[in-house]
Amino acid sequence: MRARRIGAAAATGLALVAARDLVQKKHALLRNFPLVGHARYVLETIGPELRQYIVTSNDEERPFSRDQRSWIYASAKGENNYFGFGTDNDVEHMQGHAYVKQRTFAGVLPDLSDPQAAVPSAKVLGGPRGRAKAFRPASVVNISAMSFGSLSGAAVTALNKGAAMAGTMQNTGEGGMSPYHLNGGDLVLQIGTSYFGCRNEDGTFNLDKLKSMVAGAPVKAIEIKLSQGAKPGLGGMLPGVKVTDEIAGIRAIPARKDCASPARHTAFHDVNSMLDFVELLAMETGLPVGIKSAVGEMDFWEELATLMGRGERGVDFVTVDGGEGGTGAAPLVFADSVSLPFRMGFSRVYGVFAERGLTDDITFIGSGKLGLPENAVVAFALGVDMINVGREAMLSIGCIQAQKCHTDKCPTGIATQHPWLARGIDVPSKGIRAAMYLRTLRRELLKVSGAVGVPHPSLITPTDIDILNGDYDARSLASVYGYKDGWGSLGPELAHEITELLTP
Ligand SMILES: Cc1cc2nc3c(=O)[nH]c(=O)nc-3n(C[C@H](O)[C@H](O)[C@H](O)COP(=O)(O)O)c2cc1C
């Protein structure tokens, strides 16, 4: 009798917890997996003690280590994101570790009085080529291309709201614009090889459709996707399980069938015709137009820089995506082994433009695990003007790195089209978390700039950072990547302009 009473009480207790899990809005995982989801939080809480004796260290997990994820989660929640007791990295012996060299005395320092402050780009996007809608991006940190389709509508909405709050732009991804992108955030419209949203029935590009898509929408720039780091040379792939009727409608494709985009564009076939296409889009829309690419062979970049050197045609921005970048779905060999990692790829591309004196005329954007302050600082020192964050933004809205994005079974409702799972996302609170993360990252960049003694991350140079080379030596970033004098730095006019802009 007593046992039965205890059993009934326990069952009632569990039912109450399950009911609370279902209605609460803080944790998508618990909303989607009532009761069971608690196991993860328990393990997370006692994880440090467990791992110390049995499992892995705070820095072993990939793509994002536990320390890196903890920093993003804490930043997104506005919690204490400091770490106690000192680094647990093996910094004395870690080959390749980057050290920022702080300055003892400095001139103009960043203004840290406003935690919400956006950090504007040091370059006017589209300015050098005189585009009608050239503008100075309000934030050096923006949200990377991730389509509605690979992400749920709720996730896209939360990111868009977060972008609006933090004053950043959100890239639509190659899946085209959806209603979920229209929640207040500015957009970069991405055009992939399937031209979703601006295509003819046969899959070719349609300029009129592009013009009507951008008219009246908060599109600030157009990005032509040539490739992405996780699967370069391979078209986009949306598995059939994710092609719902809604997505099929937006993309004008059949529902429930794998949606494979071609590997290469049909609107142009070489660098010359690509530049004609860029100029056509810029002229017809007035918007700045750029390209996104991973880095493999260098002939493409050499030819692009040579043609741009003539001054008649050119891209307004270049987004370089590192081979360590993320994807909704890709074959392992492409994710692991095709295209260069960010630092190596970006420095090669930068060098090609620097040799021709063109770097002040192009906005360089970087992506590939750059949503972590230490990586972002190195990117800025190499000459990046802005960074895009993809998976880090997903982590900020609750991704737990379960790496099931390609299965439609994302437990946190982010990378899925399953209505029950997507319902787990409480859009308003996740939007706030995305905004908090974006702001925190920007602020950390300003703090490091201050340590180096400059007011803006674009003023950090490749001689301000050393890379550990064995136990007894370190080389400057400039020397490691073969940078010549002045490379990686803004020209004097741009440096003066951004310093003036930031000086109260
Ligand atoms: C779920 C998901 C979907 C993505 N979709 C696109 C896309 O549509 N177009 C694109 O150019 N890159 C896409 N990417 C790549 C990201 O935009 C970004 O370049 C890459 O993940 C590197 O940034 P990260 O390390 O901050 O995630 C996607 C990445 C993820 C994780």
Ligand code: SF4
């Ligand atoms: S499947 Fe996993 S890694 Fe992908 S978004 Fe969902 S929680 Fe994150």
